[in-house]
Structures are given as C-alpha cells and as structure tokens.
Amino acid sequence: MHYKFITIEGNIGAGKTTLANMLAKHFSAKLILEEFADNPFLPLFYERPQQYAFPLELFFMAERYKQLKDMLQTKDLFSEVVISDYLFIKSLLFAKINLPEEEYSLYQKLFDIINPQLVQPELLIFLNAPVTKLQQNIKQRNRSYEQQIPDDYLLNVHDMYMQYIKQHPVRTLVIDTTKVDFLRQPEDFKSLLASLEKEYEPGVHYLKL
Numbered sequence: 001m002h003y004k005f006i007t008i009e010g011n012i013g014a015g016k017t018t019l020a021n022m023l024a025k026h027f028s029a030k031l032i033l034e035e036f037a038d039n040p041f042l043p044l045f046y047e048r049p050q051q052y053a054f055p056l057e058l059f060f061m062a063e064r065y066k067q068l069k070d071m072l073q074t075k076d077l078f079s080e081v082v083i084s085d086y087l088f089i090k091s092l093l094f095a096k097i098n099l100p101e102e103e104y105s106l107y108q109k110l111f112d113i114i115n116p117q118l119v120q121p122e123l124l125i126f127l128n129a130p131v132t133k134l135q136q137n138i139k140q141r142n143r144s145y146e147q148q149i150p151d152d153y154l155l156n157v158h159d160m161y162m163q164y165i166k167q168h169p170v171r172t173l174v175i176d177t178t179k180v181d182f183l184r185q186p187e188d189f190k191s192l193l194a195s196l197e198k199e200y201e202p203g204v205h206y207l208k209l
C-alpha cells in the first residue's frame, strides 16, 4: 500500500467511521476519529441552527486541530499508516453552509491561520451516497438530534464537498456506495483493498467496486 495517511470523507451517515475502523484494523493503522459526541453545541445546533452555528463550528475547528496536531507530535511521520474519518477542511465547508457571511469570513480567517500547520492526507476516499440512503442510515443509527435533518441540508453538504473535490488537487477516490456495504458484503471491502494497491495521480478518480 502506497499511502501512509488516508482520510475517509462523505456526507452525514455515509459510513465514514465504519470504513475507517475496517481499514485501520486491516493495516494495523493509527486511527483518528471525529469526536462529535463531545461537542455540546451539536444537539443545540440541530434545534436552533442560527443561534448555535458559530460556537458549534468553532468547537469543531478547535477539537480537530488539537487532534491532528497531537497526532503529528506523537507519531514518527509516517512510519505507520494513519487513517482518519474527517478532513480538517470539513469545518470550513460546513461553516460555509451554516454561518452568515460576516461570521463565515471571520471563521475563514482563523481557518487560514491554522490550516497550513497541518499535514494533508495522501489519499482521500470520498463515499458518495444518495440522500435516501443517507436518511436510511441516519434513521437506523437513531441519534435523536439527527432525526429531523432535512434532505436539503444533506444536498447542500453534498454540493459543498463536490465543489471542494473538483477545485483542489487532492488525490481522491470517489466511490458510489448506493449498493456498496463494506461491513456486510466482504467482497466490497476486498475490492477496495485491491484498488488501494494502485498508484493514483493527484485529482479525482471515480472507482467502480
């Protein structure tokens, strides 16, 4: 495997954490998982988005920075594989959707100061699922505060990620997960592992599993 730092991304409920866990186990890798449950503003945000968006986004940025920075300080770069289930820029993409213009511009200033200090992944795996499947997953895992997420919010998040992926020369594998289930269909996971043996140019690659 050529890649020492892989990040999994995708919409809410796309299955990032499951795949990150499976890959980390397979490669005996260091795992960095988003700690959204520690964000006290998340349930409040889903109830009253306008009131809580700014502290929510600030909290996410601070936590993610700390996590990624700690990882860089404690590991011998890159003697072991690292798998994470979020990109640092995720905070900025969500902030663009959730914050009014002036607040977003302040947030972006902070982001631009912090971001250059962090290492970017060598490979981004983007899980692309239709909104109906995301809603199904969200229902099944049954986190109470997520049960009223409108389709439009998921569509906005999707568009934001797509725009980012197309504009940045990150080496990205986009996987359509409509019929893919890494956990219950072992052949899907095997097929992904085989794809990870290949070397990819920077840019977007659409993977058929």
Ligand SMILES: Nc1ncnc2c1ncn2[C@@H]1O[C@H](COP(=O)(O)OP(=O)(O)OP(=O)(O)O)[C@@H](O)[C@H]1O
Residues within 6 Å of the ligand: 010, 011, 012, 013, 014, 015, 016, 017, 018, 034, 036, 042, 056, 057, 060, 086, 090, 091, 092, 094, 095, 098, 146
């Ligand atoms: N920057 C952010 N702004 C607003 N909400 C966020 C932000 N980052 C994460 N969240 C929310 O935190 C919760 C968990 O986020 P995330 O999508 O990363 O994990 P997940 O849905 O459990 O992922 P998966 O199912 O793909 O493993 C979701 O409700 C998501 O909307």
